Amino acid sequence: MSQDEAQTTASDVTISELLGAVKGFLMDSALPALSGRDQFNARVAANVLGIIDREQQLGPELAALDAAAAQQCLPGDPGPGTAPQRLSRALAAREIDADSHFFEYLKQRQLLVAAINNPRYASRKVAEEKWRDDS
Amino acid sequence: MSPDQLTALLNTELGESLAGKVPGEQVTQLERLSGGANNETWRLMWGSTSLILRRRPFSADSIDQLEGNILGLSLVDEAAVIQLATSTSVPVPDIHAVFDATHPIGEAFLMGFIAGESIPQKWLVDDTYEVARSRLAFQCGEALGRIHSINCSELPPNIGPTTLEKRFAAAQKRLHAFGDISPVLQFGLNWLIDHAPSEASCVLLHGDFRTGNLLVDEQGLAGVLDWELTHQGPAAEDLGYLCANVWRFGQLHKPVGGFGEYDDLIAGYGSTAGWAPDLATIRYWEIFAALSWGLVCQTMGALWHSGNGDLERAAVARRRSEAELDILLLIEEWERA
Numbered sequence: 001m002s003q004d005e006a007q008t009t010a011s012d013v014t015i016s017e018l019l020g021a022v023k024g025f026l027m028d029s030a031l032p033a034l035s036g037r038d039q040f041n042a043r044v045a046a047n048v049l050g051i052i053d054r055e056q057q058l059g060p061e062l063a064a065l066d067a068a069a070a071q072q073c074l075p076g077d078p079g080p081g082t083a084p085q086r087l088s089r090a091l092a093a094r095e096i097d098a099d100s101h102f103f104e105y106l107k108q109r110q111l112l113v114a115a116i117n118n119p120r121y122a123s124r125k126v127a128e129e130k131w132r133d134d135s
Numbered sequence: 136m137s138p139d140q141l142t143a144l145l146n147t148e149l150g151e152s153l154a155g156k157v158p159g160e161q162v163t164q165l166e167r168l169s170g171g172a173n174n175e176t177w178r179l180m181w182g183s184t185s186l187i188l189r190r191r192p193f194s195a196d197s198i199d200q201l202e203g204n205i206l207g208l209s210l211v212d213e214a215a216v217i218q219l220a221t222s223t224s225v226p227v228p229d230i231h232a233v234f235d236a237t238h239p240i241g242e243a244f245l246m247g248f249i250a251g252e253s254i255p256q257k258w259l260v261d262d263t264y265e266v267a268r269s270r271l272a273f274q275c276g277e278a279l280g281r282i283h284s285i286n287c288s289e290l291p292p293n294i295g296p297t298t299l300e301k302r303f304a305a306a307q308k309r310l311h312a313f314g315d316i317s318p319v320l321q322f323g324l325n326w327l328i329d330h331a332p333s334e335a336s337c338v339l340l341h342g343d344f345r346t347g348n349l350l351v352d353e354q355g356l357a358g359v360l361d362w363e364l365t366h367q368g369p370a371a372e373d374l375g376y377l378c379a380n381v382w383r384f385g386q387l388h389k390p391v392g393g394f395g396e397y398d399d400l401i402a403g404y405g406s407t408a409g410w411a412p413d414l415a416t417i418r419y420w421e422i423f424a425a426l427s428w429g430l431v432c433q434t435m436g437a438l439w440h441s442g443n444g445d446l447e448r449a450a451v452a453r454r455r456s457e458a459e460l461d462i463l464l465l466i467e468e469w470e471r472a
Contacts, residue, residue: 036166036167037167037445040447041445041446041447044446044447044450045446047450048446048449048450051450051453081315082316084315084316084317084318085314085315085316087318088310088315088316088317088318088320088321089315091318091321091322091325092307092310092311092315092321092324092325094325098322098325103322103463103467106318106319106322106463107463107467109318109319110319110456110459110460110463113456113459113460114456114457114459114460116456117453117454117455117456117457118453118454118456118457121456121457121460122380122383122384122385122386122387123380123387123457123460123461123464124460126387126464127460127463127464130464130467
C-alpha cells in the first residue's frame with residue numbers, strides 16, 4: 001500500500017462507521033440523559049441503525065436471490081412490481097409450484113432477511129444450523 | 136398528549152368515577168410504562184392506590200376498512216370482556232372507569248394494579264420464579280379452559296363467531312393491502328389453507344394469551360393482561376398461540392411460552408374444560424400464530440406510514456422476519472414428521 005492510499009484509508013469514514021458513531025452517541029451520551037419513553041426509543045433507534053447497516057451490506061445479495069427466483073418461476077415479461085411482490089402474487093394465485101426447490105429459495109432468502117432485521121432472534125440460530133449447509 | 140395534560144384531565148374525571156371505590160383526591164406520579172406498540176399504558180397513584188390507564192392514542196379509522204381485529208378491539212369492548220372474565224377465577228384487574236373515543240382523555244380505561252412480574256426476561260430465567268415456572272403451563276391450561284367457558288352470548292356484539300374460511304380471506308386481504316411484499320407469509324397462508332383442521336365450534340378466546348401478557352409471582356400465574364385481541368374461534372387457537380416460537384423469548388426448548396411442556400398445558404386445560412385439543416391441532420395453530428404475528432408487524436408498518444405512532448412502531452414492522460422464519464421452520468418440521 002502506497003503512502004497516498006494509506007492516508008486515504010485513514011481519513012475515510014464508511015457508512016458502517018458513521019452508523020456506528022451515531023449508535024455510540026445514542027447509547028453513551030443520549031440514552032443516559034433521557035428517561036421514560038424517550039430512553040426506550042433511544043435504544044430502539046440504536047437497534048434500527050444496526051438494521052440499516054446490515055441491509056446496506058446484505059441487501060444486494062437478497063435482491064439477486066429474489067431476482068433469480070422470479071426469473072426461474074415467472075419466465076417471460078416480468079410485469080409490474082418487485083421480484084418478491086411478483087412471487088407473492090403468483091403464489092396467491094396458485095400459479096407457482098411451491099415444490100422443494102422453491103422452498104429452498106424461501107429458506108435461503110429468509111436467512112438473509114433475518115440476518116438483516118433481527119440476527120439475535122432465537123429461531124435464526126436453529127435455522128442457520130439446519131439450512132446453511134443446504135445452500 | 137403530555138403527562139401534565141393527561142394528569143389534569145384525569146383529575147377532572149376521576150373524583151366522580153372513583154368516589155366510594157378508591158380513596159384519594161388527585162393523580163400523582165403519572166408515568167408512561169415502556170412497551171405496548173399499540174396502546175399506551177400509564178401507571179399512576181390515586182391516593183395510596185396504584186392504578187393502570189390503558190389509552191389508545193390514535194384513531195383506527197385509517198385501517199378500519201380491513202376486516203378482522205388484528206389491530207384489536209376498542210378499549211371499551213376490551214374493558215367489557217375483562218369485566219366478564221372477573222366472573223371466572225381467572226386473575227384479571229378490576230375495571231374502575233371506561234372512556235370512549237369522544238372523551239377528552241381519548242379511548243381508555245382505568246384498572247387496578249396487580250402485583251407481579253410481567254417482564255419475560257426476568258421471570259423466565261430468574262431463580263426466584265423456578266417453582267412458578269414449573270406450575271405455570273398447567274395453570275395457563277386451567278385459565279384458558281375457564282376463559283373458554285365464558286358465555287359468548289354475553290359478549291359485546293363486535294365479538295362474533297367466525298369461520299376458518301373467513302379468517303383465511305381476511306389474512307389474504309391484508310397481504311394484498313400491505314403490498315404483497317412477503318412471499319414467505321403468502322406461502323404460509325397457502326399452507327395453512329391446504330392443511331386446515333376440521334372446523335371446530337367457537338369459544339371466547341383471549342387472543343393474545345402469551346408470555347409478556349402474563350403476570351407471574353412466586354406461586355405462578357398472578358394476572359392475565361392485554362385482552363385487546365379477544366375474539367371467537369376454536370379453543371386450540373389460544374393453546375397454539377401460547378406455544379408460538381416468537382413468544383418463547385429465546386427459550387425455544389420449552390414449547391409452552393418458553394417455560395413449560397405441552398403435556399402440562401393440555402392436562403391443565405382438560406382439568407377445567409373437561410376435554411382438550413390434540414397436539415397436532417395445537418401445533419397447526421402455532422403456525423397460524425406465526426402468520427398472525429407477521430400480519431401484526433405489517434399492520435404496525437401501515438399505521439406508522441399513516442402518521443400514527445413513533446419509532447417503536449416503525450421498528451416493529453421489521454420484526455415480520457421473525458414470523459417468516461418461524462413459518463418456514465415449523466412447516467419443514469411438520470412435513471418431516
